Amino acid sequence: MIHRPLFHGTRPEETADKAVSRIVDIDHESIWISYCPMPIKGQDLLHLGLFNSHHRLATPVSPWERLKIGGGTPPILTQHGWLIIYHGVSEVSDKKSEDNHLRYSAGVMILSKEHPRIIHYRSVKPVLNPIMPEERHGIVPNVVFPTGIDRRDDLGTPNRFDVYYGMADKRIGVARLDLPDILPQEGVADSPNKKV
Numbered sequence: 001m002i003h004r005p006l007f008h009g010t011r012p013e014e015t016a017d018k019a020v021s022r023i024v025d026i027d028h029e030s031i032w033i034s035y036c037p038m039p040i041k042g043q044d045l046l047h048l049g050l051f052n053s054h055h056r057l058a059t060p061v062s063p064w065e066r067l068k069i070g071g072g073t074p075p076i077l078t079q080h081g082w083l084i085i086y087h088g089v090s091e092v093s094d095k096k097s098e099d100n101h102l103r104y105s106a107g108v109m110i111l112s113k114e115h116p117r118i119i120h121y122r123s124v125k126p127v128l129n130p131i132m133p134e135e136r137h138g139i140v141p142n143v144v145f146p147t148g149i150d151r152r153d154d155l156g157t158p159n160r161f162d163v164y165y166g167m168a169d170k171r172i173g174v175a176r177l178d179l180p181d182i183l184p185q186e187g188v189a190d191s192p193n194k195k196v
Helices: 012-018
Strands: 031-035 053-058 068-070 075-080 081-091 102-111 117-122 142-151 162-167 171-180
Touching: 012 117, 053 117, 075 102
Parallel strands: none
Antiparallel strands: 031 053, 068 081, 075 081, 081 102, 102 117, 142 162, 162 171
16 A cells, blocks of 8 residues: 555645744655555455555655655556656745645656565656646645546557546546656655655
8 A cells, every 4th residue: 555644743734834944754744655464365354454564655855745745546557667646745936826825746656566665766847737727726726636547558558548636626637648668867766764
């Protein structure tokens, strides 16, 4: 399971209002990966279903995700490894013209097929920003929040994906992602053990 636990005092609304620069709490504002043992034939199923192995996977490292990062689409296996589209939260630079002082954008992460705790690629810049009026104005303005992904094998294009996302918490949008044959060299690869 790829997730971000929510801890008291670390919601973006709580951290964005602080006037001074702060150190990001990488334990609380990062993406985590957790494992659950699978049943073995004849095993008592009553004790299964508990996630008992938790590891920090990725921390906020780029300006577009400065406040917090979290999950998005379910992982989907590609030629490069497990693809996830995740979200990052940053502050809006011009706070006078926006109802919401936060911006939710989306980025790409590729995890190792065999060892998903290893990040092979991570986008330096977001692949999806709230630009259209439907993404900038709604129940929660300035939000694109990826939640679903569909490989377009039906079109004969296994490297093409439709990404479904929330638009300002009011509508659902879809964006096209064409995965390149070779991953760009400029991807961010941060160590979850480094101090931010």
